[in-house]
Amino acid sequence: MAQISPDVDLLPSEIDSFIIDVRESRPRGLARVLSMVENGHPSSSMILHSLYNPDRQVKTIGVTGPPGAGKSTLVNLLIDYWRKLNRKVGVIAVDPSSPFSGGALLGDRVRMQTHASDPGVFIRSMGSRGHLGGLSGATRDALEVLTSASYDPVLVETVGVGQAEVEVASIADITLLVLVPGLGDEVQTMKAGIMEIADVIVLNKADRPGIEQLETAVNASLEFVDDRTVRPRVIRCSAQTGEGIDNLTSAVDSLLSSEVVGQDNAKRRTTLILNGIIREKGSDLAKKIISEKYGSINGAIDSVLSGETTPYMIGEMFTGFLEGIQEKDNGSKQD
Amino acid sequence: MAQISPDVDLLPSEIDSFIIDVRESRPRGLARVLSMVENGHPSSSMILHSLYNPDRQVKTIGVTGPPGAGKSTLVNLLIDYWRKLNRKVGVIAVDPSSPFSGGALLGDRVRMQTHASDPGVFIRSMGSRGHLGGLSGATRDALEVLTSASYDPVLVETVGVGQAEVEVASIADITLLVLVPGLGDEVQTMKAGIMEIADVIVLNKADRPGIEQLETAVNASLEFVDDRTVRPRVIRCSAQTGEGIDNLTSAVDSLLSSEVVGQDNAKRRTTLILNGIIREKGSDLAKKIISEKYGSINGAIDSVLSGETTPYMIGEMFTGFLEGIQEKDNGSKQD
Numbered sequence: 001m002a003q004i005s006p007d008v009d010l011l012p013s014e015i016d017s018f019i020i021d022v023r024e025s026r027p028r029g030l031a032r033v034l035s036m037v038e039n040g041h042p043s044s045s046m047i048l049h050s051l052y053n054p055d056r057q058v059k060t061i062g063v064t065g066p067p068g069a070g071k072s073t074l075v076n077l078l079i080d081y082w083r084k085l086n087r088k089v090g091v092i093a094v095d096p097s098s099p100f101s102g103g104a105l106l107g108d109r110v111r112m113q114t115h116a117s118d119p120g121v122f123i124r125s126m127g128s129r130g131h132l133g134g135l136s137g138a139t140r141d142a143l144e145v146l147t148s149a150s151y152d153p154v155l156v157e158t159v160g161v162g163q164a165e166v167e168v169a170s171i172a173d174i175t176l177l178v179l180v181p182g183l184g185d186e187v188q189t190m191k192a193g194i195m196e197i198a199d200v201i202v203l204n205k206a207d208r209p210g211i212e213q214l215e216t217a218v219n220a221s222l223e224f225v226d227d228r229t230v231r232p233r234v235i236r237c238s239a240q241t242g243e244g245i246d247n248l249t250s251a252v253d254s255l256l257s258s259e260v261v262g263q264d265n266a267k268r269r270t271t272l273i274l275n276g277i278i279r280e281k282g283s284d285l286a287k288k289i290i291s292e293k294y295g296s297i298n299g300a301i302d303s304v305l306s307g308e309t310t311p312y313m314i315g316e317m318f319t320g321f322l323e324g325i326q327e328k329d330n331g332s333k334q335d
Numbered sequence: 336m337a338q339i340s341p342d343v344d345l346l347p348s349e350i351d352s353f354i355i356d357v358r359e360s361r362p363r364g365l366a367r368v369l370s371m372v373e374n375g376h377p378s379s380s381m382i383l384h385s386l387y388n389p390d391r392q393v394k395t396i397g398v399t400g401p402p403g404a405g406k407s408t409l410v411n412l413l414i415d416y417w418r419k420l421n422r423k424v425g426v427i428a429v430d431p432s433s434p435f436s437g438g439a440l441l442g443d444r445v446r447m448q449t450h451a452s453d454p455g456v457f458i459r460s461m462g463s464r465g466h467l468g469g470l471s472g473a474t475r476d477a478l479e480v481l482t483s484a485s486y487d488p489v490l491v492e493t494v495g496v497g498q499a500e501v502e503v504a505s506i507a508d509i510t511l512l513v514l515v516p517g518l519g520d521e522v523q524t525m526k527a528g529i530m531e532i533a534d535v536i537v538l539n540k541a542d543r544p545g546i547e548q549l550e551t552a553v554n555a556s557l558e559f560v561d562d563r564t565v566r567p568r569v570i571r572c573s574a575q576t577g578e579g580i581d582n583l584t585s586a587v588d589s590l591l592s593s594e595v596v597g598q599d600n601a602k603r604r605t606t607l608i609l610n611g612i613i614r615e616k617g618s619d620l621a622k623k624i625i626s627e628k629y630g631s632i633n634g635a636i637d638s639v640l641s642g643e644t645t646p647y648m649i650g651e652m653f654t655g656f657l658e659g660i661q662e663k664d665n666g667s668k669q670d
């Protein structure tokens with residue numbers, strides 16, 4: 001394959017060829033498209049535009065939860081389950097962006113390597129470098145690429161514990177929150193936010209002491225979540241004993257094929273992607289506008305340091321910016 | 336005091352009066368300005384513009400670290416120390432944005448109440464609601480307000496563990512990272528990011544087993560941080576035994592008065608604030624531009640759902656947007 005220059009638009013024929021690579025799930029082409037998406041290649045928008053289908057099936061699953069909750073073990077069990085049904089599974093393993101993410105990172109990734117030689121499993125590790133929208137932007141776009149290939153479902157597993165990781169997991173069509181007994185008082189101080197996005201709450205390591213209290217606390221937290229059409233299912237699991245794994249797979253499968261989820265999904269996903277693009281392209285545009293006036297962002301900073309203006313006054317440039325343009329546009333038409 | 340309408344610009348005389356309230360540290364006026372900043376009141380930019388001084392002294396201190404590290408106990412010890420020197424101390428206590436933030440939240444806040452009746456300590460809890468830039472935007476602007484009052488230093492304490500909390504703490508002029516032995520392998524998987532922003536790494540609960548390993552691991556991690564002018568100090572502490580507290584206060588005091596830190600600080604802070612404003616105002620502008628074309632953001636979403644466009648194509652509107660304006664501007668001047 002030819003080299004791709006990072007800043008140069010691809011030819012339309014090259015874009016078409018990558019789109020075919022994705023649609024036919026050719027691993028090398030797919031990997032290159034994911035790299036372009038991750039690095040914010042200028043042609044990645046055109047590729048994503050061609051691939052985007054708001055009405056595609058519900059097929060992406062985010063898995064989040066604190067370190068030590070056993071997310072990777074569960075993900076591996078889920079992969080095994082779908083592979084036995086001969087479904088091709090995609091996995092995006094999101095690198096920890098949290099400095100405090102703990103534990104079994106290396107072990108998890110090594111464990112996932114048991115699937116690495118299986119051509120029916122496509123595993124991609126994802127960092128936050130390059131993409132304008134950071135980790136969640138890169139993951140969001142990568143999910144759209146992988147769902148355009150023949151992978152179904154596509155899992156996105158985060159290893160961190162912070163808001164960023166929850167955001168990443170909630171980009172998926174459905175979200176599993178994995179909790180375990182004895183990891184502190186996290187449920188008590190748990191914000192409604194995570195309860196609102198979780199479709200399934202997995203109480204893992206259910207053979208451990210404290211599982212009753214955990215379930216009681218989770219159910220109590222769910223009392224406060226009243227603006228959901230579907231209450232999240234709470235499922236006890238133990239990868240050790242095998243308890244509850246069947247319940248988990250059938251709960252996930254029924255969500256994937258749920259009409260209620262499917263109806264909402266096109267709008268939810270489109271809104272999420274558009275909001276991300278608003279943030280990313282908006283920043284880009286604001287930088288250009290400031291650079292236009294001050295020569296560069298550094299020029300603007302120098303103006304502040306020399307006491308001519310403040311960042312807050314620079315921000316005020318944008319108040320009325322569009323009105324200014326419209327006035328110019330309509331200059332001759334004004335009465 | 337009169338009611339402030341959330342969407343209506345204040346009169347210049349009202350703005351001036353609030354600026355005086357802040358400069359003279361009148362608690363009620365100060366609290367109202369902080370509310371305006373947090374809620375994104377349209378006049379908050381003008382207030383922040385008037386208050387902003389890039390060359391102000393180094394005086395804000397972020398405190399971050401995993402739950403259970405003893406951050407609040409340390410913050411309380413630091414407040415005691417400065418109060419004995421008759422310095423007025425500001426504290427911004429940032430609400431957990433992480434759903435997994437654990438532990439002693441209520442206890443911490445209750446403990447902080449020991450300072451609540453002291454007029455020399457101003458405590459403000461900060462949520463992420465309202466402010467366009469979220470938690471870090473609100474905290475960033477609130478710090479500029481508090482430093483314009485007579486509080487020196489101003490502490491910002493986060494209770495969460497995620498990237499968001501690290502970002503919030505790193506908004507401060509100097510940042511303390513608090514770690515303790517036995518909280519898992521967090522140091523091993525610690526990203527360079529936190530090491531790059533921490534000015535002091537506090538190894539707390541130094542009377543506990545595992546402190547040697549923790550210190551070794553931290554020092555090993557610091558080996559990889561080579562692009563810093565000043566290597567962060569690593570200080571062992573124990574609030575129990577009092578060990579190391581003197582070292583901590585003198586390290587923090589020397590950073591607050593350090594010429595090296597002071598020289599960099601105006602530029603660092605201005606850059607940070609400007610980047611935040613770029614994100615916030617950029618999103619705002621992008622929304623307006625999209626709404627201009629599609630009637631509203633919902634109109635754009637409907638266009639995607641009906642198959643007319645995709646979010647990625649909508650994003651492409653912004654490529655060349657400014658060039659289009661400039662061409663119109665220069666229409667008659669082109670040769």
